[in-house]
Amino acid sequence: MSRSVFVVIALCATASFAQKPAITFKAPPATEEDRPLITEIVVGPQGSDYAFKIEFNKEPWGDGCSTRCANATIFLDTDNNKTTGLKLKDPKALESGADLSITVQGTKVYKESSSRSVLKVLVRQYAEDSTEVEQGRQLAELDPIQDSDRVLAQGTSVYLLIDANIGDLPTATKARVIYHPPESKALVGNVQGLLAGGGNRVELFKDGKLSNPVKKKKKTDYEKL
Numbered sequence: 001m002s003r004s005v006f007v008v009i010a011l012c013a014t015a016s017f018a019q020k021p022a023i024t025f026k027a028p029p030a031t032e033e034d035r036p037l038i039t040e041i042v043v044g045p046q047g048s049d050y051a052f053k054i055e056f057n058k059e060p061w062g063d064g065c066s067t068r069c070a071n072a073t074i075f076l077d078t079d080n081n082k083t084t085g086l087k088l089k090d091p092k093a094l095e096s097g098a099d100l101s102i103t104v105q106g107t108k109v110y111k112e113s114s115s116r117s118v119l120k121v122l123v124r125q126y127a128e129d130s131t132e133v134e135q136g137r138q139l140a141e142l143d144p145i146q147d148s149d150r151v152l153a154q155g156t157s158v159y160l161l162i163d164a165n166i167g168d169l170p171t172a173t174k175a176r177v178i179y180h181p182p183e184s185k186a187l188v189g190n191v192q193g194l195l196a197g198g199g200n201r202v203e204l205f206k207d208g209k210l211s212n213p214v215k216k217k218k219k220t221d222y223e224k225l
Contacts, residue, residue, distance in 0.1 A: 019044055022177045022189030027057040035182075036060045036070040036106070036156075043076070043177050045194045050076065052160040054104060059156055061106030061119040069106025069117075073133070075178040076100040078193060079170035086126040086133070094178050094186040099169050100125055101136055104158055119144055119153050121160060125167040139166045164194055171195050 019042055027037040040055035052074070060070030075098035077085065082097030090096075103122040108115045120143050124136030140163075144151045152159040164171070175193040180186040 021055075022191045023179050023187045025179065025181055025184070025187060027181070030058050033068060035068050036065060036072070037181055038072050038074070038179055041074060041177055041179060041189070043175075043191050045192055045196060046161060048164055048194070050078075050100075050160075050162045050164060050194075052102065052158075052162065054158045054160070056156045056158070060104060060158060061153065062117045065106055067108070070104050071106075072179075073101050073103040075180075076102070077176035077178070078164070079172040080174040080176050080190070080193065081170065081172065084128065084170050086130050086136075087128070088133075089131060094188050095133070095180065097176070098126055098178060100162070100167075101133065102160065102162060119151070119158070121147075121151055121158075123162060123166070125169060137167070 021040040021042050023038075023041040025037065025039050027039050030037070036056040036058045038054055039057050040053075042053040044051055054072075054074070056070060056072075059065060060072070062069070075086070075095050077097045078099040080097075085097050085099035086095060088096045101122075101124045103124070105120045105122065107118055107120060109118050120141060122138060123140040123142070124138050126136045130136060142151045142160075144153050150161040150163075172193045173196045175191050176188055177191055178186055178188045
């Protein structure tokens with residue numbers, strides 16, 4: 001299935017994706033039974049969006065991971081303020097203060113006699129009374145086909161544009177990003193917030209044309225559908 005509009009992977013050298021990762025994680029050697037784990041997270045403001053580049057240790061969706069595909073959650077404290085957002089019962093939990101969560105899920109859609117691999121991105125916001133991760137209010141459910149201008153899956157990489165206007169998120173010049181790998185301690189990184197200014201424009205393909213052409217990329221698995 002062709003797509004007329006989708007996020008361009010390669011941005012100019014000053015764009016958010018050219019920044020150093022906010023979080024890096026050295027994942028243990030993966031087995032067939034292990035779900036894909038996030039190894040790098042790059043995030044930064046892009047206008048009124050948060051732009052993410054998420055790298056996994058193996059492809060997060062598709063036939064390769066079968067029924068053990070990605071189910072990874074990233075938390076974003078959009079105002080770098082632990083008094084707003086999620087309030088976990090453990091006061092030392094780094095996730096406390098998160099205003100937003102982004103969950104990347106690789107799964108399958110089953111029909112009568114067939115199944116199809118899909119990638120879903122669930123976006124949730126946390127209010128002042130949220131004391132558990134599951135209590136977040138779902139703002140969006142995105143996928144690379146219906147939301148091709150905001151989700152792009154390429155090999156082990158997932159690129160996202162998360163609209164900060166879809167909820168009532170607090171903003172600041174600084175933000176925190178948190179990822180808690182299974183059976184490991186939570187990791188945290190500091191990034192620019194939406195009020196930092198200087199957000200870069202994300203280039204989009206429209207009808208196969210781009211104003212600043214970049215090196216041709218191989219078609220993603222979703223484009224081949």
